[in-house]
Amino acid sequence: MIKQSIEKGIIRMTRSLNLRSKIVLFYGLIVFLPTVLLAAGAGYMMLQTVRANYILTIREAVRQSAQSIEFRKQSYDLLATRTATDGELISRISRSYEDITEQLGTVNYVDRSFLLTSKYLPGIENFRIYHTNDSLVQDGGLLWKPEDRKLSGMLERDWYAERLASPDNLVWTNAGDDRNKLVVSHKILSSSGDVYGIVYLLLNYKSVFAESFDHPFDGAGEMYIVDGNERIIASSEPSEIGTPLSSSSLSEYWGRADGTVRTNNGTVLITQEIKSGWRVGALVHLDRLEEQSRRILYYIAAGIAFFLLLSIFLIMIVLKNVIWRIRKLGTRMTDISEGYFEAKVKNRDNDELGELELLFNSMSGRLRKLVEEHTDALLKEREQSFRALQAQINPHFIYNSLSLIRWRALDLQDELQIRTIDALTTFYRLALSNQVNVTRFSEELEHVRAYLDIQQLRYPGQVSVEWQVEPEVLNLYTIKLILQPIVENCYLHGGITARTDAFIQITVEARGDKVRLQIFDNGKGIGKEKLEQIRAGTYSGTKNGFGMKNIRERLALYFGPEGCLEIDSAEEEWTAVTVTIPVCHERPELRKGEG
Secondary structure, eight states: OHHHHHHHHHHHHTTTSOHHHHHHHHHIIIIIHHHHHHHHHHHHHHHHHHHHHHHHHHHHHHHHHHHHHHHHHHHHHHHHHHHHTOHHHHHHHHSOOOSHHHHHHHHHHHIIIIITGGGSSTTEEEEEEEEOOTTSOOOSSSEEOOOSSEETTEEHHHHHHHHHHOSOSEEEEEOTTOTTEEEEEEEEEOTTSOEEEEEEEEEEHHHHHHHHHSSGGGGTEEEEEEOTTSBEEEESSGGGTTOBGGGSTTTTTOOSSTTOEEEETTEEEEEEEOTTSOEEEEEEEHHHHHHHHHHHHHHHHHHHHHHHHHHHHHHHHHHHHHHHHHHHHHHHHHHHHTTOTTOOOOOOOOSHHHHHHHHHHHHHHHHHHHHHHHHHHHHHHHHHHHHHHHTTSOHHHHHHHHHHHHHHHHHHTOHHHHHHHHHHHHHHHHHTOOSOSEEEHHHHHHHHHHHHHHHHHHSTTTEEEEEEEOGGGTTSEEESSSSHHHHHHHHHTSOGGGSTTEEEEEEEEEETTEEEEEEEEOSSOOOHHHHHHHHHTOOOOOOSSOOHHHHHHHHHHHHGGGOEEEEEEETTTEEEEEEEEEOOSSOOOOOTTOO
16 A cells, blocks of 8 residues: 555656656666765765874874984983983082193093093084083083073073073973074082083984974874973974964964864874973874875766766667657657658667557558548549539530520521620530540630620620730640639629729739639629638538639649639729649649548
């Protein structure tokens, strides 16, 4: 029941759609839309998975970088601490010297103990031991006294005083005059806490941290080292080295807890704290890292789109073929409904539509045969009716009667009567010749002249007749009795004899492959309503002869749509009847299937 209800609902909703729209709709709902949704969902899940993998990779990279930085820092811390806590060094710089020999011994000890040691670590550009013992010299090598010389962008005295005031024994700072230099200092303390000097190390930044900070994450991120005072010690962005964290671009992402992840507009920050209180941070632009993955995703999407469009293209081709064949069948059915029974459909395929086309061709052939049989029967019936109408008068009786009257007129020498009898004889000879219905224009015009001669004898001098006949038309063929009934209507219905200066103009001319016949008179014309009825073929008339409807039917029987009759008229002014038929050098035959 549920299945039937769903089927009925679908049929009801798609009832107003054509076949093409239905197939396209179902394809979109069943194939296209699910494919697009699945592709979008799979792409989104893939991006999320890639992003998660990237974050894991970044975490591991930050952890390894932190370990490497901590190891390097410990190496320099160890050198500074070992020097500052050396007992012999503390003893020598804290005592008073009496002569130069003792001072030279101390200088030799310092050089021997610390000069070579500082060479083992890379990046140490300057190694000094500052003291304030007035009795001990400064040799310009390792032993120095704070004076008014420049040191890291400030005077040695000021730097020394600042370091003494610092609560930390070991301090890492950036050189004030060069951000690419690092300064490591350590107070030289006695066991009682007295400060006798400060160890000073000037490090080359690139030699110490270049490995971790040189183009990190293939240019898709930056690496930072932030000390306990939240000052940037090292960075892959040179402009931010030595700046406070709060005034750097890192501040909006920085988290307080170790390993905190902050994301903003596709940017992720991962931090790792090391033992000395420093924190290593990686600020990575995931959108740059994901560019390759996104590009691959675009390629996949483009491939899916290509195959979807290809499937749509193929479906449209198949649909176009099916719809075209169905419409072709519909067109041929329309042709049959309009009377063209020669309609056939070319069949090249062996599918269901091909079987339907074969059945249609068989049906159209059978219909054509049945219609031809029916048309032949109708033609024979009409021809017999026409011949019966002609045969109502016995030609021999009329000819014999007219011949007798003509002899009597000759005896009486009555010329008017003889002319009348001759005209009647010619008229009936042509009208009552029921052997054939086709004649030449010369005989048809002779028939009209005989009729007009009779009318002129009846109404002498009242109607003038103008003939415009092209000689080359006389030998062409036409059907009988198409002009005389029209001329007769000028007298019977046109009231031509009651008009002043009445005239009838008869025109027969060839126009290309057509022959144009026109009867024009200046009689009383035809009323508008009656004219419309005559044109529509609904006017019954007096039914005492050959009417316009009869002429139209006979024109259609012999000439089909090429034979036409047109009537124009202005009431109380004129009437023009025009007949157009094709040029016939041979006798026209009855057309099967017409009318």
